[in-house]
Amino acid sequence: MLRFSVPKSGSIGARTYFRFPDMWLPSYLVLSETMVDLNRYEVKFRIVRGRWSPAKAMFGLCVTASRSKLKVVKNEQEIDLFPRIRQKPRTGDESLHSDGRALDVSVKDFWRWSSSDLLSNTTRGIFAEFVVANALGVSLDEVRDEWGAFDLLTPKGVKVEVKSAAYIQSWHQTRLSKISFRVPKTTGWYAETNAFDPEPRRQADVYVFALLAHKEQETIDPLDVSQWHFYVLPTTVLNERTRSQHSIALRSLAVLSGGPVSYSDLRNKVLDAAR
Secondary structure (H helix, E strand, O other), X not given: OEEEOOOOOOOOOOOOOOOOOOEEOOOEEEEOOEEEEOOOOOEEEEEEOOEEEEEEEHHHEEEEEOOOOEEEEEOOEEEOOOOOOOOOOOOOOOEEEEOOEEEEEEHHHHHHHHXXXXXXXXXXXXXXXXXXXXXXOOOOOOOOOOOOOOOEEOOOOOEEEEEEEEOOOOOXXXXXXXXXXXXXXXXXXXXXXXXXXXXXXXXXXXXXXXXXXXXXXXXXXXXXXXXXXXXXEEHHHHHHOOOXXXXXXXXXXXXXXXXOEOHHHHHHHHXXXXX
């Protein structure tokens, strides 16, 4: 096992020193206490004036260091040591566990504890995405992408951004909330490459503005899709606005979109906007 440190700058170049003689190393590298499994491959290193470089490798495997990352190449193809982890949907019945022993608490208990307040800003926003996804026929077999450049991809390939607002909040209010939506251009980030777009822009083809429009505390119910109003705009309309490029008020949204549509009409409205 070869252990090496990474300076605070994050580089692993000339200032990283090793005190190992030439030897055949086991098939693991440890990078800042993170274990990297190189399967059955063994790599021979030599130390040269405080720098390190690969001598020759078995099975065509080569390891090199740049200023920002460790690079492993096998047969002239770079091996991705830390690819994106794609999660599968959970049932909720999975238990927390310790040393192979199941604990008397499940993922469903976590969901109940963390996500029951559907009126809170954060949870309502995620729930609005879920409602819109169902209306558009988006598959629920894939886990929601928390940091995706856009929120939803329809079966027709339309990229959709969902924005949410409500008159009624879960905290104490002296009046109903004033409705507006933030619509800034963003720098898209992609989990597959951990890279950002070079220029900020609006990433989606269509925006869906989901307003929980009910105004009575006693009867508000986010699960009742009839209490939601949906306003749909092509991204081109937002880009061409001469007023604020950072937010849009409900009155302007209603004029530009032609008014709200219901849950049952949302799919067709989005497809029309994408044409």
